[in-house]
Amino acid sequence: MRCVTDETFNELDKDHKEEIDYMNYKDTLLMPKTAFPMRGNLPNKEPVRREGWEEANLYEKSLERTKGRPLFLLHDGPPYANGSLHIGHALNQILKDFITRYKSMAGYHVPYVPGWDTHGLPIETSLTKKKKINRKNIPVAEFRQMCADYALKQLDQQRSEFKSLGARGDWDNPYITLTKDYEAAQIKVFGEMAKKGYIYKGLKPVFWSPSSESALAEAEIEYKDKRSPSIYVTYEVEQDNDLLEKGTKFIIWTTTPWTIPASMGVSLHPDLEYDVVQVGDEKYVVAHDLVEALEEELKWEDVKVVQSFMGRKADNIVAKHPFYDRDIVVMLGTHVTTEAGTGCVHTAPGHGEDDFYVAKDYGIEGFCPVDEKGYFTEEAPGFTGLFYDEANKVVTEKLDESGTLLYLKFITHSYPHDWRTKKPTIFRATSQWFASIKDFRKDILAEIKEVEWHPHWGETRLYNMVRDREDWCISRQRTWGVPIPVFYGEDGTPIITDETIKHVSELFREHGSNIWFEREAKELLPEGFTSEHSPNNTFTKEVDIMDVWFDSGSSHEAVLMNREDHHRPADMYLEGSDQYRGWFNSSLSTAVAVTGKAPYKSVLTHGFVLDGEGRKMSKSLGNVMVPSNVQKQLGTDILRLWVSSVDYQADVRISQEILKQISESYRKIRNTFRFMLGNLNDFDPEKHTVSEANLEEVDQYMLVRLQQIIENVRKNYDAYDFADVSQEIHNFIAGDLSAFYLDFAKDILYIEHEDHPRRRSIQTVYYETLVSLVKLLAPIIPHTAEEVWEQIPETDNEYVQLTDMPAFHEVASFDQEKLTKWDHFMKVRSDVLKALEEARNEKVIGKPLEAKLTIVPKDTETKEVLESIPHLHQMLIVSEAEIAKEADNTKAYNYVDIAVAKHEGEKCDRCWTFSHTIGENTAHPTLCARCSEVVENYYSHLV
Numbered sequence: 001m002r003c004v005t006d007e008t009f010n011e012l013d014k015d016h017k018e019e020i021d022y023m024n025y026k027d028t029l030l031m032p033k034t035a036f037p038m039r040g041n042l043p044n045k046e047p048v049r050r051e052g053w054e055e056a057n058l059y060e061k062s063l064e065r066t067k068g069r070p071l072f073l074l075h076d077g078p079p080y081a082n083g084s085l086h087i088g089h090a091l092n093q094i095l096k097d098f099i100t101r102y103k104s105m106a107g108y109h110v111p112y113v114p115g116w117d118t119h120g121l122p123i124e125t126s127l128t129k130k131k132k133i134n135r136k137n138i139p140v141a142e143f144r145q146m147c148a149d150y151a152l153k154q155l156d157q158q159r160s161e162f163k164s165l166g167a168r169g170d171w172d173n174p175y176i177t178l179t180k181d182y183e184a185a186q187i188k189v190f191g192e193m194a195k196k197g198y199i200y201k202g203l204k205p206v207f208w209s210p211s212s213e214s215a216l217a218e219a220e221i222e223y224k225d226k227r228s229p230s231i232y233v234t235y236e237v238e239q240d241n242d243l244l245e246k247g248t249k250f251i252i253w254t255t256t257p258w259t260i261p262a263s264m265g266v267s268l269h270p271d272l273e274y275d276v277v278q279v280g281d282e283k284y285v286v287a288h289d290l291v292e293a294l295e296e297e298l299k300w301e302d303v304k305v306v307q308s309f310m311g312r313k314a315d316n317i318v319a320k321h322p323f324y325d326r327d328i329v330v331m332l333g334t335h336v337t338t339e340a341g342t343g344c345v346h347t348a349p350g351h352g353e354d355d356f357y358v359a360k361d362y363g364i365e366g367f368c369p370v371d372e373k374g375y376f377t378e379e380a381p382g383f384t385g386l387f388y389d390e391a392n393k394v395v396t397e398k399l400d401e402s403g404t405l406l407y408l409k410f411i412t413h414s415y416p417h418d419w420r421t422k423k424p425t426i427f428r429a430t431s432q433w434f435a436s437i438k439d440f441r442k443d444i445l446a447e448i449k450e451v452e453w454h455p456h457w458g459e460t461r462l463y464n465m466v467r468d469r470e471d472w473c474i475s476r477q478r479t480w481g482v483p484i485p486v487f488y489g490e491d492g493t494p495i496i497t498d499e500t501i502k503h504v505s506e507l508f509r510e511h512g513s514n515i516w517f518e519r520e521a522k523e524l525l526p527e528g529f530t531s532e533h534s535p536n537n538t539f540t541k542e543v544d545i546m547d548v549w550f551d552s553g554s555s556h557e558a559v560l561m562n563r564e565d566h567h568r569p570a571d572m573y574l575e576g577s578d579q580y581r582g583w584f585n586s587s588l589s590t591a592v593a594v595t596g597k598a599p600y601k602s603v604l605t606h607g608f609v610l611d612g613e614g615r616k617m618s619k620s621l622g623n624v625m626v627p628s629n630v631q632k633q634l635g636t637d638i639l640r641l642w643v644s645s646v647d648y649q650a651d652v653r654i655s656q657e658i659l660k661q662i663s664e665s666y667r668k669i670r671n672t673f674r675f676m677l678g679n680l681n682d683f684d685p686e687k688h689t690v691s692e693a694n695l696e697e698v699d700q701y702m703l704v705r706l707q708q709i710i711e712n713v714r715k716n717y718d719a720y721d722f723a724d725v726s727q728e729i730h731n732f733i734a735g736d737l738s739a740f741y742l743d744f745a746k747d748i749l750y751i752e753h754e755d756h757p758r759r760r761s762i763q764t765v766y767y768e769t770l771v772s773l774v775k776l777l778a779p780i781i782p783h784t785a786e787e788v789w790e791q792i793p794e795t796d797n798e799y800v801q802l803t804d805m806p807a808f809h810e811v812a813s814f815d816q817e818k819l820t821k822w823d824h825f826m827k828v829r830s831d832v833l834k835a836l837e838e839a840r841n842e843k844v845i846g847k848p849l850e851a852k853l854t855i856v857p858k859d860t861e862t863k864e865v866l867e868s869i870p871h872l873h874q875m876l877i878v879s880e881a882e883i884a885k886e887a888d889n890t891k892a893y894n895y896v897d898i899a900v901a902k903h904e905g906e907k908c909d910r911c912w913t914f915s916h917t918i919g920e921n922t923a924h925p926t927l928c929a930r931c932s933e934v935v936e937n938y939y940s941h942l943v
C-alpha cells in the first residue's frame with residue numbers, strides 16, 4: 001500500500017525534478033511547495049514559540065475571546081514546591097492543559113490558575129539537612145522566613161518547568177499557600193469548623209514518626225515490609241476466680257515487644273470461644289479456633305482441652321504484667337480476630353487505636369512512656385533512654401528472665417512507614433488537635449454521591465475511605481506551617497471564639513502568619529480581650545502548626561471563593577489517584593464541614609507512570625525518566641502526544657522504545673500536514689473554494705469522513721478520552737487520508753492545469769481537512785498546531801488556539817445512498833490493493849502504475865458501484881482499470897475477481913502513467929494525450 005511518507009513524497013519530488021529538468025517539462029508540474037519543514041526540530045523551536053506566546057499574552061487573549069461564555073473552572077491541585085518535576089507532574093499538567101485548551105475552543109470561558117503547596121516538613125528538612133541550617137540557633141520567625149524564601153525559589157524553578165510543557169494559564173499570578181491572603185482564608189476555614197464544634201483537642205494514639213518527630217496523617221503513611229520479632233508471652237492469672245484458677249496463663253502474641261512496658265490489658269472477643277489447654281504442667285488460655293495452629297507453632301505435645309468458655313465470661317479478670325508489678329485487666333473488644341495470634345490481645349492504649357478505645361471503656365487512659373524522638377522515658381523503668389526499636393531486644397530478654405516468654409522468631413511483615421523519611425512509624429498517644437470527621441461523615445458520604453467521578457470507581461474508593469476513616473489529626477509539632485490559632489486561658493482551657501478567629505485572620509492577612517511567632521499571646525488577641533478562664537488576664541498560645549493537608553484542603557475557600565464570582569464548587573479537580581486519600585479527601589472534608597457541599601462537581605484521576613516493563617521508577621533501578629530530558633531530546637509535543645496516547649486512568653508506561661513509536665506517529669502527522677500545505681500553496685480559499693454541492697463525489701465522500709472524525713473526536717474530548725482522540729485522528733491520517741485520498745490525488749494536483757475544477761475541488765477538501773485536523777490537534781500538540789496554522793492561507797485568527805473547534809455538519813447533497821456506495825468502493829479497493837501487492841510479489845508488475853486491471857464484479861451492487869465511479873483507474877492508482885463480465889487469469893477476492901497484467905502502452909514522461917496515446921501529439925512525442933494538452937495550455941498561457 002502506498003502512502004504519503006517522507007520517502008514517497010521526496011522520492012517523487014526528486015525523480016520528477018531530474019526527469020523534467022531533462023525534458024524541460026519541469027515547470028509544467030505543480031509540485032508541492034511549502035515553507036513548513038519536514039523536520040520539526042522541536043527541542044530548539046518550541047522554546048522560541050513559547051516566548052512568542054508569552055509576549056502575545058495568549059492566556060489573556062483566550063479569556064478575552066471567550067468572555068460571556070459559560071465558565072469551566074478546573075481548579076489546580078497545588079504541587080509541593082520542592083525539587084524538579086518528575087514525569088508524573090508532566091502527565092498531570094499536560095492532562096489539565098488538554099482539558100483547558102479544548103474547553104476554551106469548545107464554547108467555554110476557561111481561566112486556569114496554577115497553585116503551589118509551600119509549607120511542611122520537606123522544606124524544613126531541606127534547610128536543616130542540605131543547607132546545614134541549625135534551627136536551634138535562630139529565632140523561629142527567622143527560620144520560617146528562610147523556609148518561605150526557599151519555597152518561593154523552588155516554586156520559580158517548577159513554574160518554568162511547568163510552562164515549558166506548553167501549559168497555558170495564569171503563571172504570573174498563581175495561588176500560593178504561604179501568602180497572607182491564603183493563610184487568612186485558611187484560618188477562616190479552621191474558625192468555621194471550630195464554631196460548629198468540629199475541632200477538638202484530645203489525647204490519642206496517632207501515627208507518630210520518630211524520624212520526623214511529628215504526628216502523621218493517614219495520608220502520610222506508606223506500608224513497606226519490615227523485619228520484626230514475633231513473640232508469644234504469658235500473662236498469669238493472679239487469683240482463683242469463678243472462671244479460672246490462679247496461675248492459668250493467657251497467651252498473647254505481638255510483633256512489637258517494645259510496647260509490653262505500656263501493656264495495660266489483655267483483650268478477648270466477647271463472642272469467641274476460648275479453651276483452657278493443658279500442656280505439661282501449664283494451663284493456657286487461647287481461642288478455640290487457634291489451638292491447632294499454636295500446637296504447631298509452639299511445638300506443644302499432649303495438648304488437653306480442660307475447659308472452654310465464651311470470651312465475655314473472662315471480663316475483668318485480673319492478671320499480672322510479665323515483669324512489672326502492675327495489674328493487667330482482661331477486657332472485651334470486638335477488634336479481636338482469629339486471623340493470627342492467639343485470640344488474646346495484648347492491649348497498650350498508648351500505642352494503638354483499638355487498644356485506646358477498648359481501654360477507655362475500662363477507665364484506663366493511654367499510657368505512653370515513649371518520647372517524641374522514640375526514646376523511653378522514666379515511666380518505663382529498666383528501659384529509660386532506649387530507642388524503641390532497640391528496646392525490642394531488652395524487653396525480650398527481660399521476658400525470658402521472668403519466664404513469661406514462650407517463643408521468639410523473626411518475621412517480615414507489612415508495616416507503616418513515614419512516606420517522607422521512609423522510616424518506620426509507631427503509634428503514640430499524645431495531645432493533638434482533631435477535626436471530628438464522625439460529626440459530618442454522613443454529609444460527606446452524601447456529597448460523594450453527587451460528584452461526577454472519572455473513572456466511576458473513584459466514587460466507591462473515596463466513599464469507603466471516608467466511611468472508614470478516623471477523626472483527622474490536624475496538629476503537627478513543627479514550625480513551617482500555618483499556626484493553629486488557639487489561645488489558652490490560665491486554667492489551660494483552649495480559647496477559640498469568633499472574635500479571636502477574626503482577629504487572627506486579619507492579623508495574618510496583614511502581616512502573614514509569622515506574626516504568631518513574633519508576638520506574645522496577648523498581642524495576638526483583640527484589644528481588651530478577657531476570658532473567664534484567665535482571671536489575671538494572662539494567656540498563652542498554641543505552638544503546633546496545622547497539617548499541610550489542611551492548607552491545600554482550604555483552597556476552595558482561599559482560591560475559588562476569592563474569585564469575583566465565588567465559583568465554588570469548581571467544575572473539576574484533576575490529580576493522581578493518590579489524592580483520594582490526600583487532596584480530594586481533605587478538600588472535601590473542610591468544604592462539607594464549612595458549607596455542607598463538595599468543593600468540586602467532578603473529579604478526574606490518573607495513574608502513576610511506570611517504566612517500559614511496568615516497574616516503578618527509582619534511582620536504584622536507574623529507570624527514572626525525567627520530562628525535561630524527553631523535551632530536550634525529542635520535544636515537548638512528543639511528550640504531550642505520549643500523554644494523549646496512554647490509558648491514563650490506569651498506571652501508564654513510558655520508555656525510549658515507547659517514545660520512538662510516538663515519534664513515528666508524530667512524523668506521520670507532521671508529514672501529512674506538510675504534504676497538504678504543499679499542495680495548497682496556490683490555493684486561495686476566498687477565490688478557489690468550490691461549493692460543497694459542486695465538489696466531485698469522492699471529494700464529498702472525504703468531507704463526510706472528515707465530519708465523522710470531527711464528531712467522534714469531539715465526543716472523545718468531551719469524555720476526557722484522549723487516547724481515543726489521538727487514535728481516531730491517527731487512524732484517519734494514516735488510513736483514508738494519506739493511504740487513499742492524498743495518494744491518488746497527486747495525479748490530479750501535480751499533473752492537471754492549475755485551475756482545473758477537479759484540482760480546485762480536491763484543494764477545497766484539503767483545506768477544510770487541514771484546518772479541521774489542526775484545530776482538533778491543537779490542545780494536544782499546540783506547538784506543532786501553531787506552526788502548521790501559520791502556513792495555512794487565510795485563516796480567521798493568527799493563532800489556532802484562539803479559534804473554535806470545528807463543528808459537525810451534514811455535507812450538502814451527499815445522501816445515505818452515496819455514502820453506502822463509497823463505503824462499498826473502499827472495500828473493493830482493499831481487494832484491488834491485495835491483487836496489486838500479489839502481482840508485484842510475482843513480478844508481473846513493478847510499480848502499480850504499470851498495471852492494467854481487469855475487474856470482474858461478483859455481484860450487481862459491486863458492478864454498479866464500480867461503473868458509477870469516474871476515473872476509476874486514477875482512484876486505484878493504476879494506468880487502466882476495466883470492468884468486465886469475465887476475464888482470463890483472474891484471482892478471486894471478497895467482492896471481485898481481478899486479473900493484473902502489465903500495461904502494454906508506453907510510459908508518459910510527465911505523469912508516468914502508461915498509455916496508448918503517447919506520441920499522438922508530435923510536438924510532445926513522449927507525453928500522453930492528457931499531458932500534451934496541459935503542457936500546450938501551459939505554454940500558451942505563458943505567451
Ligand SMILES: [Zn+2]
Nearest residue numbers: 908911928931
Ligand atoms: Zn501524462
